[in-house]
Amino acid sequence: MTAARLTHELTADLKGAGLEDFYRDLHRHPELSMREHRTSATLAARLRAAGYETTEAVGVTGVVGVLRNGEGPTVMLRGDMDALPVQEATGLAYASEHDGVMHACGHDLHVTWLVGAAETLAAGRDTWSGTLVIVGQPGEETGEGARAMVADGLHTRFPRPDAVFGQHVAPGPKGLYSHTPGLTMSASTEVDIVIHGIGGHGSRPESTVDPIVTAAYVVTRLQAVVAREIAAKDSAVLTVGRFHAGSKNNIIPAEARLGLTLRSQSPRVQQQLVAGIRRMVAGECSAAGCARPPEITVGNEFPVTVNDAALDQKVAAVHTEVFGAGSVFDFGPAMGSEDFSRLAPDGVPYDFWHVPATPDSTWSAAPGADLEEKFGNVPGNHSPLFAPDPAVITPGVQAMVAAALTTLV
Template identity: 85%
Template sequence: MTAAPLTRDLTAGLEAAGLEEFYRDLHRHPELSMREHRTAGSLAARLRASGFETAEGIGGTGVVGVLRHGDGPTVMLRGDMDALPVREATGLAYASEHDGVMHACGHDLHVTWLAGAAESLAAGRDTWSGTLVIVGQPGEETGEGARAMVADGLHTRFPRPDAVFGQHVAPGPAGLYAHTPGLTMSAAVEVDIVIHGTGGHGSRPEATVDPIVTAAYVVARLQTVVAREIPAKEPAVLTVGRIHAGSKNNIIPAEARLGLTLRSQSPRVQEKLIAGIRRIVAGECSAAGCARPPEITVGNAFPATVNDAALDREVAAVHTELFGAGSVLDFGPAMGSEDFSLLAPDGVPYDFWHVPATPGGLWADAAGADLTEKFGNVPGNHSPLFAPDPAVIVPGVQAMVAAALTRLTH
């Protein structure tokens, strides 16, 4: 039996109601990056109940479950667990109980899919042969988690995978599966800037060097890096996502802090972005007469996610057979970023795809004449209004199970 019909058989008895309650519980109790203790414990308990050898605390709060069943390849399935510092505004009955923390990127759904896939494959282990490794990964949002798990022996303490699979919830109509062979997600890097001015009384600006004014010039000028220094054919994003300065209306502060995220699809473009930032920030600070040079720190980085093309085509074909003609689309590379690829040892193929999950009514009411226009008019990942439709729980489990079975079937 091939992967698609076998997936239907293995998931026929899936306890959808139980998985939805698990999802709602995770959504109510979000945890920030590298602090996912409750989430990790909940996932680990379900893995143990299904017969997995389970270890916790890998790379901090990571979970690894291993299920061996005869000779064959080793398949790794990954789900990330962390939430975001976002105040939820969905109005859901199961909204976050932690003010200012929310599963605004859908990682609660990822953990639910992972648990459901693990349970289905464990229950049907007599239909496949090999080793299944389940990874509950912490700290994806900060770019720490995958590196931490690898550094803590993910590939030496546990079976080394022959293929790695992962999927991510996204805005869009439920029932579609977005596959891109090759480059599918961009590289990203965070940059932190400190501008040093000279503080003083708001009534005497002439006696100060105002870092807020300098920061404003920096923010405005940084917009020209992509617009005027990067060729139009080269995708690039430079976003100032954070600016902090001051404590009181009548005090000019001594410093201003900015936080940036950069997205690109080639090392050369990333280098140009960073060089442009350094030049502009230094120039504006010099022009303002700042007390000392700015601090520019290049921090957390995410590699580009480049799917193994042959593996992606194979999984996409199985998903098409499973979900029907027209269910698989290729939207091309996204500017979003992931640390998923770091879980695959050098030379090991991996595949990462997206599962749209906008509630049907919301999608139908969204302005736009086609999918692309509507896509920009529904809440997306990281929005305080992001609320995936629980109806995608079972199909999402099936998508993961089908991918695993492309390698684990007899």
Template identity: 70%
Template sequence: MTEPAVAARLTRELASALKHEELEGFYQDLHRRPETAFAEHRTAAKLALRLRAAGFTVTEGVARTGVVGVLGNGDGPVVWLRGDMDALPVREETGLPYASAVDGVMHACGHDLHITWLAAAAEALAAGRGGWSGTLVVVGQPAEEAGGGAAAMVADGLHARFPRPDVLLGQHVAPGLAGFYPHTPGLTMSATDDIDVVVHGVGGHGSRPESTVDPVVTAAHIVTRLQTVVSREIAAKDSAVLTVGEFHAGTKPNIIPAEARLALNLRSQDPRVRERILAAVRRIVEGECAAAGCPVPPEVTVRPGGYPVTVNDAVLDGEIAAVHRELFGPESVFDFGPAMGSEDFSLLAPEGVPYDYWYVTSTPPDVWAAAPGEDLFEKFAAVPGNHSPLFAPDPSVLVPGVLTLVSAALSRLGG
């Protein structure tokens, strides 16, 4: 480990070569041309091109569109830096001059920023090889947005084909007044599961409901009843969220359909809580269908590929937080606590390898100042966040987001 003051000093030396205008151009280009999960061909090619130019040995096509760059620089630790590449099926409403040119697709979670930071950090560290020793591995991951990208890279031999990491590092852009770098030791993000429900009824004409078993009404009762699971079956000290995100039924107003489909999302932070909620979902669905007289039992399916909790190594997080305090000031780093959001980042770490994942806040100062609320949490809830069609990070975070990665890597590489 390199001392925080030394890592910060080396980072400041490398920062002088960063050009905000160049970073902004690269970022805006990625933002204009977003690509969804496992379709990030253009984004991957641009990352690969920059890594090769910086001296990395680059492998493309890992898990279809993933990119891995390796830069050896003598004996020392192996440090992995990860950034995700995929965009979301969201129609952008920011009105930015560089808004998405792809209808219905947007970088609404900031992965365009992540790749900009990753590419620039890799270039800066490559240019500053005289100040560190070891091996730097840069991972451009596809399909983070519930696409199973991390698991797919591991299945494609990520851990066998490339140097085993001593540490895995990553970060995420987040809402909040630009200029802060939240760190949470231990549990920092929740597990997530997607659940499909099929309610089987008896279809018929809208004028003769007595001859049917209406799955729409039954599914509506299920939706309402599910709202009591967290509020009435889970202890107040335990955090969980259960959301019904999809409700599909019917084809015409005067036809009672034969089935209704729901899609649920569960966020949890404790395996026992997760199992209790899953059991409650099955019980409620089966109970409502039985009460309605459905002719066939319902189907409740937990989709494979859910994401686990993200648990930062507490010691490692404390050390990197110390570097960021040294670099940006003691007031810039704080513990926001565990979030209900989920990530597949931790799946990239081989068993036993510590990892750390932190945030870079990005709300423009004028947007933050105009947001209603008297304290941080009220304002945080009022500004556009990740997955919003209005999410527009302040370009002022371009250079700082590079420096957070560079300084974290330098703190772990050999001196």
């Protein structure tokens, strides 16, 4: 039996699995990166009940479930678990009960898909042969989680996979599945900057070195790194997401702090961006006569995500068979970033795709004449209004099950 036909057979009764209630519960109880204690315990309980050898606290709050089912290949399925420091504004009946914390990136849906796929494949174990490794990953948003799990023995304590699969919810019309062979997501680097001025009274600016003015010049000047130092053929984004300085209207502070994110599609361009930032910030601070050189700290880094082309084409073909002609499309490389690729040991192929989940009414009301225009006019990941349609729970599980079966049957 083909992977597509077997997927339909195994998921025929999926709606009775209580997954929507599970999803709503997760959405109500979001947890920040590396603090996903309730989420990981909930996931671990479902995996144990389905017959998986389950290990908790892998890489702080990570969960690994292993189901050995005879001779055959080993498949790893991953779902990330962390939420974001975002105040929810969806108005959903099952909105977050934790003030200032929200599943604004849809990782609650990812865990739900993971549970649904794990339970489905366990229940249908007489139809395939091999080993399943289910990974509930913490800390994707901060870039800590995959690295922590690998450091804690993910690649040595548990069966080595022959293929690794993951999927991510995205804005867009339901019923589509975005597959990109090769480069699919970009590298990302966080940079923190502290500018040291000389503080004083707002009435005597001549006795100070104002770090706010210097930081403002830095913010505008940094845009030239992309505009004038990166070749037009290379994609790059430099965003200043934080600017903190001062405590009172009539006080010139002693320092200003900036937080940046850099994104590109190659390590070479990332290095160019960091080098340009260091040079320009140092130059502005020197020109302003700052008290001392700036502090520039390179923080969390995400690698590029490069799908194995052959594996992606294989999974895309099965998804087309499962969901119908025209359901699979190639959106091209995105500027978003992921740490998913770190879960695949060196040389092991992996595939990562996206599942659009915007409610029909929201998508229909969005201005725009085509997919790309509308895409930019609906709430996306990290928005306080991001609210995936629960109707994608069943097809999302089917997509993961189908991917696993491409290797297990």
